[in-house]
Amino acid sequence: MFFLLFGTLFLQFSALGAIKTAESYWTLKPNVLVVDVDVAKDVNMVQVPLICREAYEEKNVTWTKNQEEGLEAQGNRIMVTVEGWKGGNYSCFNNEGSYLNHTLVLAQWTFRKIIKNTPGKGYIHCSTNNYGGSFQCSWTWGTNRDGHVAHIKATRAHGKSNISCSLDSNGQSITCLDQDYCPYAEEVECINLTIYFRSSFVVETYSTKFLIMDIVRPDMVAINVINQTSVELGYPQSWSTPASYFPLTFQVKEIRCRKRKKCDCSKPNSLEVTVKSHQLPVTKGMTVCVRARDEFCNSSWSEWSQYKCNTRKNRRQRNGEQKLNKML
Known part of the structure; x- marks a missing residue:
């Protein structure tokens, strides 16, 4: 109902030339x-029509x-002027002063200040650890503004997807x-994600699109010791099954x-080898690094x-064996 009233009100005021355009x-x-x-303009003023409720006409x-x-303006329908990014929360009351309704007016600009652009990840980074249909997206807050999420919109390209999102704690x-x-089906349509971030009465819009297959990233591989010369690689418990259909x-x-603690597997190494086998030989004194x-x-x-x-055995192991031998 609010949207119908808003459209009707816009037509009435636009006929009088009181506002700019519908795109404002x-x-x-x-x-x-x-x-x-x-x-780009030094002074940017937009007049916005507000309505309390249809039931309160006249x-x-x-x-x-x-x-x-x-506000000096009274009545069920009023006009307010928004200058620059000075929005506001407009509330309406009846004759006895009881609250009736409100409209929050925010200003959107093209600056990017509420969240940061992270190198290699962009403003919003999305990932998932399997093909279950769920995914997480994160961002880094900017240092100049205190922000929070005002609205989230996620759809497939056809716009009829059943995608629900919630803000983490x-x-x-x-x-x-x-x-x-x-x-198990071919993914042909991207997810279009738009997040609206608010700081005071300013809102900034950030969008990204992706396929689940583009953002999937397995959890860490499990390394199980078989003996002193070999280990076995295990799939992460969170990875999709069966493994034959979702091989790593x-x-x-x-x-x-x-x-x-000083081992850094992320450093480039010319001896990196890609394998499919789950069993690996290991060399004494060396650290084996594995990812999938x-x-x-x-x-x-x-x-x-x-x-x-x-x-070689560490000191605790050697002391333990020495005590055991003395007891025997």
Whole structure:
């Protein structure tokens, strides 16, 4: 109903030439309007029509801005002027001062200040650890503004997808689920994700699109010791099954480092080898590094798992064996 009233009101005011164009502002969600700010102009003023409710036509209605400033304009339908990025929360009240309704007016500009552009990831980074249809997207807050998520929109290209998203407790990531996603069918339409970030009465829009197969990244590979000369690689428990339909390929390399904490598997190594076998020989004194990715698509590698094959027993092991021998 709000949208129908908004469209009717726009036609009435536009006929009088009181506002710019229909593109100057738009509806983000019920009770929230967004004004497009032209940052190229020194002064940018847009007049926006507000309506309290259809039921209050020809009633005595008063308005306030940000719950403090009383407006001179009265009645069920009023015009407010938004200058630059100075939006506001407009509330309407009846003759007795009881709250009736409100409209939040935000200003959108083309600057990028609420979240940061991370090298290699962009503004919004999305990933998933399997083909279950769920995915997570994260971002990094900017240092100049305090922001929060105002609205999330996620659809497939045809616009009829059943994708639900929720804000995580940390406030800087979302978890989404495409309930119509089928992991055994070919994925042909991208997910279009748009997140609206708000700081005070300013809103910034960030969009990205992707296929699940493009953002899939397995969790770390499990390395199980078989004996002193070999280990077995295990699929992550979170990875999709059956493994025959969702096979992984492994990248393996051996590096030398004195202590495990100082081992850095991410450093380039010319001896990196891609294998499909689940069993690997290991060299004493060397640290084996393993990571995995989907065998059928050029998606991201998992984080490195590592295992060090010790050349000698540590002091605790030796002391324990010495005590045992004395007891015998």
